[in-house]
Amino acid sequence: MRAFGYDLDVLVVAHVLLALVPVLVGLLLALPLGWWAHRSPAARRVLVPLSGALYTVPSLALIVFIPVVLGTPILSPVNVGLTLTIYTVALLVRSVAEALDAVPATVTTAAVAVGYRPAGLLFGVQLPLAVPVLTAGVRVASVSAFSLVTVGALVGIQSLGTLMTDGFQQDYTAMVATGIVGSVVLAFVFDALWLALGRALTPWSRAGV
Amino acid sequence: MIEFRGVGKRFPDGTVGLDSLTLTAREGEITVLVGPSGCGKTTSLRTVNRMVEPTSGSVHLDGRDVAEGDPAELRRGIGYVIQQAGLFPHRRVIDNVATVPVLQGLSRREARARAAEVLERVGLDATLAQRWPAQLSGGQQQRVGVARALAGDAPVLLMDEPFSAVDPVVRVELQDELLRLQADLGKTILFVTHDIDEAIRLGDRVAVLRVGGRLAQFAPPDELLAAPADDFVAGFVGRDRGYRRLGFVPATALRLSDLPTRVEGPDGAGPPGEWTVLLDGDRPAAWLGPDGARHDLGSLYVTDGGPDGTAASDGAGTLRGALDATLSSPAGRGVAVDGEGRYRGGVDADDVLALLERDPAR
Numbered sequence: 001m002r003a004f005g006y007d008l009d010v011l012v013v014a015h016v017l018l019a020l021v022p023v024l025v026g027l028l029l030a031l032p033l034g035w036w037a038h039r040s041p042a043a044r045r046v047l048v049p050l051s052g053a054l055y056t057v058p059s060l061a062l063i064v065f066i067p068v069v070l071g072t073p074i075l076s077p078v079n080v081g082l083t084l085t086i087y088t089v090a091l092l093v094r095s096v097a098e099a100l101d102a103v104p105a106t107v108t109t110a111a112v113a114v115g116y117r118p119a120g121l122l123f124g125v126q127l128p129l130a131v132p133v134l135t136a137g138v139r140v141a142s143v144s145a146f147s148l149v150t151v152g153a154l155v156g157i158q159s160l161g162t163l164m165t166d167g168f169q170q171d172y173t174a175m176v177a178t179g180i181v182g183s184v185v186l187a188f189v190f191d192a193l194w195l196a197l198g199r200a201l202t203p204w205s206r207a208g209v
Numbered sequence: 210m211i212e213f214r215g216v217g218k219r220f221p222d223g224t225v226g227l228d229s230l231t232l233t234a235r236e237g238e239i240t241v242l243v244g245p246s247g248c249g250k251t252t253s254l255r256t257v258n259r260m261v262e263p264t265s266g267s268v269h270l271d272g273r274d275v276a277e278g279d280p281a282e283l284r285r286g287i288g289y290v291i292q293q294a295g296l297f298p299h300r301r302v303i304d305n306v307a308t309v310p311v312l313q314g315l316s317r318r319e320a321r322a323r324a325a326e327v328l329e330r331v332g333l334d335a336t337l338a339q340r341w342p343a344q345l346s347g348g349q350q351q352r353v354g355v356a357r358a359l360a361g362d363a364p365v366l367l368m369d370e371p372f373s374a375v376d377p378v379v380r381v382e383l384q385d386e387l388l389r390l391q392a393d394l395g396k397t398i399l400f401v402t403h404d405i406d407e408a409i410r411l412g413d414r415v416a417v418l419r420v421g422g423r424l425a426q427f428a429p430p431d432e433l434l435a436a437p438a439d440d441f442v443a444g445f446v447g448r449d450r451g452y453r454r455l456g457f458v459p460a461t462a463l464r465l466s467d468l469p470t471r472v473e474g475p476d477g478a479g480p481p482g483e484w485t486v487l488l489d490g491d492r493p494a495a496w497l498g499p500d501g502a503r504h505d506l507g508s509l510y511v512t513d514g515g516p517d518g519t520a521a522s523d524g525a526g527t528l529r530g531a532l533d534a535t536l537s538s539p540a541g542r543g544v545a546v547d548g549e550g551r552y553r554g555g556v557d558a559d560d561v562l563a564l565l566e567r568d569p570a571r
Contacts, residue, residue: 110296114284
């Protein structure tokens, strides 16, 4: 579908990939870090404040700074992807640690007592039970990523944000509005998908007495 | 058989969890560890499956030092029941119970078949098997906890305050259930509680621990009640221990007396003029007062086993049961029935007291 001189399908796909891939990669990275913070109070004292501090770095600064450090081309989508991955990790390290903390001690004690080894305990008991708290964290990270992707448009990385920057320059309100509405709708759609995934993984959590 | 040989646990912060515990839990018996909080009873329980590693001494299971070998492997061979059951909320009841068989390497199908057998054994309806733990009552959850511990077919069970989070009525049911299971299975059970009544009710032998994990006394319950080793044990066992001990004294020499009886029928017989037992067939139904008014029977003295020939229930056939019957009867005399509930005769308080006079342990 074309509008405002752009192929909207291409912009939507770029927007989704640029937001979703960092969320998935960030989640994979945050899992071991969060587990470490959950296990070791010393690690937590470093990891949680550090990730909190990372999140305060302005996104535009990171997007511009990354090519300087890594030598990536200034117009590479990798800069945006890496920035969003950093934000996702920053948000999720704490979420993962807290999601694991939220698993009742009686349950983990019972699991150890019946003979689970550490890996079995983590993947068979702790992570499945951490899903509700973890889902809440991933939803925040996802919504945040879907909105921050638009910042990439300022340095020429294409997404629905491009409609906002170009529309602003052309004083074309409908174009700006399309960009805003489109990115909000995408954020909502993926938020709903995360919510549905979380619910599908936790049929037990809705089993009231 | 579980042997503690001078087991001590000193925590990194210097507190002594366990001083130097030496104690043997015999094969096929329920050994209860009881004491106030901070006495190290849970710590000592956990040294058996190495959830706590002792800093001195050793624990031996059937002659083998538990410190040898892989702890996870060791734990799969020891049933463990925890306070509040500790069920896995994300697994259905049947899969909770199947946990240990799966860890032991059975296929999921075999493990579930085994789990279904054990659920039946602990008296849980098969319809509960597909429920989530959150859909069960506290008592049902605790039964599932016991089933999970039994499913691995371990000869040894560790039970850490398993019944303390349920209400008193359900607790007594669960205790009865455990005694019934134990009569069938003959496991070696190490049971931790802070409740001395539970200890006395369940234990073949009871170890009283004092703060810091020092063993104050290790004896069968009636000995604990009759001859507490010191003031601490006496205080812990409680003031009415003399009365409670009667629950362990069989009233074999008690002679039943004849009571006036009347078979229930159409009215018209008039007031009996004295306390009379009203019979419904061969079972006592009520007391008739001298004026003909009906009164409750009070607690009955059961002379021997339960209705299906199983062991007698609480206080049955004991001096305590006899005394309870006389004290709770409106007529001042108790009514005795057999295990089937059939009327057998009366119990006179004087006869019970005469037996108490002759009781050598008094």
